[in-house]
Amino acid sequence: MTTPAPALSPWRISPLLRRILLVNALPLALIVAALLYLDQYQHGLLTAEVTALREQARIYAGALAESAVQTNAANQPTINPDLARPLLYRLIEPTPNAQALIYGNDGQVIANSRIRQGPGGAIITEPLPSVHPRGDFARAVSFLYDQFLAFLPNPATETTGANGAAAGLGWQPSVREALRLTSAKPDHQAAPFIRRAPDGRLLVTVAEPIIRSKQSVGVVLLTREATEVDRAVFAIRVSILGLFVLALVLTVLLSAYLARTIATPLLRLAVSASRLREGRAALAEPVPPAIAARQDEIGTLARALADSAHALWARMDAIERFAADVAHEIKNPLSSIRSAIETIRRMDDPVRAARLFDIIAQDVQRLDRLISDISDSSRLDSEMSRTAMEPVDLAPILSALAEIHDATRKDNDPVLVLDAPASGLTIRGAESRLVQVLRNLIGNAVSFSPQNGKIWLRGRETGNTIEIAVEDEGPGIPDAKLNDVFDRFYSERPQTESFGSHSGLGLSISRQIIEAHRGRITAENRRNSTNTITGARFVIRIPRG
Incomplete structure (x- = not known):
């Protein structure tokens, strides 16, 4: 069951795009959260506002004293209300957005700058005016900000006075406590009080003792709207939010660009991989040329996929040709066997029948050797890919093969001459397979060599390559066939050799083994001074281990 290729839609948000957006946006969100969460700028402004308001309260307290x-x-010493009230009105007049209250030592209000006596003795209470009332947008920004802080482990906002005391937003000023502290310590400073009015205004209140003759006779409470603090903090918040929105838009655009340059090409490569399953028609363009031309990792992946596709189809072509060759090679002995059997059925001559039975036996032997070599050739690639390559010294192997040949040599067989060092021909490879190649080359040389001829088995080191050569004194190889001898089922045997004793796969298997060792095997002719062929030479070159 094949998996359908993913659809390419311009409006489709791929999982990769979601991951890119998350990775790009998460650090941005953390930075904004840190800016909003720390918000030390507001604390600094409030501290400055408290300091300025306390200095103003000290001036009022000194003037009243x-x-x-x-x-x-x-x-x-006591405060005279008739003197304190008009003086307080004159002091507070330059600051219309402030309110001042005077408390006596008994905690009773002596004067309030917002309570005046109108015509006819009527008491008029004036509310604290808002110099810069907050708009809906400012309220919305502050509300969102406060809601955001509610989800964070943020301690209560604090403002520190000159003496180090701190008061939170929920702190309520206690005049009696301030009077008690200032009575015991006239130079004591009560902590400031910061709060939001119901209309959203930020109000700051400080308490300063009224001291006469080093005795506290009352307290001045001065309240003022921290307009500049609100405006500055609001401007910072809006700037941060604006930068966040701009950065978020850029993040989305960059993420979309990255997705277009990464996710979309990968999806197209997935579509191309799916098309490769459709057949040879997809081989003409296994991947889009524009993607394969990219000089980045995706282009490397595309080219690797194209190379893999070509290699796959080349392997499939080789398998098809191999299967056709196998069918052809097996069909010949089977046809011979069938003809012999049909002929035997129609004849009564036992001598001729025995001769036909010998032909059948030879064909069966040929089939057996052919099937064995075909099986060896078909599993060779997978076997070599799993075989662990180990250091192998070819010099002792060449010596052992020479001794085996001398020990099993029959009369009139060629003589094997060894020309190799005792050691030092080390490569990385599979020893059993290398022995198989050398024995095959020596066997071929024995087959083509004349009686009592010579076979040279040479080994040497040439730079970073180990070179092994097998030479004989046979008829050589036709120049046009020097490459064909390594083809499957190529067979050009001596006339003295019995038919069917070779399958034609020996040299082909030898080439597979040598190429699996990252080496090369070639065939050439030996020539004398008159350029006459004096034999064949097979040369193996393998990198040093």
């Missing part, structure tokens, strides 16, 4: 404090009957 000098102009509105009198000595009572007990010779104790």
Whole structure:
């Protein structure tokens, strides 16, 4: 069951694109979260606002201590409300967005800058005005920001006074506590109070003692709207959000570009891989040329896929040719056997019948050798790919093969002459397969050599290559057939050799083995000074191990 090729849609968000978006956007989101979460800029502005407001409160307290404090009957300094109220109104007049309150030592309000006496003695209470009321957009940004902070492990926002005391947004000023502390320590500073009004305004309140003759006679509470702090923080938040939106848009565009240059080509390669299953028609263009021309990793992948496709089809062609050759080679002895059997059925001459039985036996022997060699050739590639290559010294192997030949040599057989060092011909390979190649070449040389002729088995080192040569004194090889001798089922045997004793796969198998060792095997003719062929030479060249 084949898997259908993925559809290529311009509106399709691939998993790779989602991953690219996530990877690109996550660091950006973390950076923005850190900027919003830390928000040390706001703390610095609030600290500056508190410092300035405290200095203003100290001026009010000093002016009231000098102009509105009198000595009572007990010779104790007290605040005179009739003097304190008009003075407080004059002090607060340049600051319309502030409110000042004066408390006595008993905690009662002596004067309030927002409570005035109108015509006819009526009391008029003026609310604290908003110099820069917050708009809906500012409210929305602040609301989103506060909601965002609610999900983070953020400690309560704190503002630190000059003495190091801290007050959170939920802290409520205690006038009695401030009076108690200033009575015990006149130079004590109460912590500031920062809060949001119901309309969203940021209000800051400080308390400063009124000191006369080193005695605390009351407290001034000064409240002012931190307009500049709100505006500056709002501008920073808007800038951060604007940069975030811009960066997010750029991230999406860059992610889409990366997906178009990565995900889309990969999908097209997947489609090409699916088309390769359709047959030879897909081989003409296994991958899109535009992708194969890219000078990056995807182009490398595309070219590797194209090379793999060509190699696959070449292997399939080789398998088809091999199967056709096998069928042809097997058909010949089978046809001979069938003809002999049909002839035997129609004859009564036992002598001729025995001769036909000998032909059948030879054909069966030929089939047996042919099938064995075909089996060896067909499994050779997979076997060599699994075989572990180990260091092999060919010099002792050549010596052992020469000794075996001398020990099994019959009368009039060729003599094997060894011309190789005792050691040092080391390569990486499979020893059993290399022995198979050498024995095959020596066997071929014996078959073609004249009686009592010579066969030379040479071995030497040439640079980074080990060279092995097998030479004989036979008739040589036709120049037009020097490459054909390595083809499957090529057979050109001596006339003195019995028919069917060779399958024609020996040299083909030898070439497969040598190429699996990253080497080459070639055939050439030996010639004398008159350029006459004096024998054949097979040369093996394998890189040193």
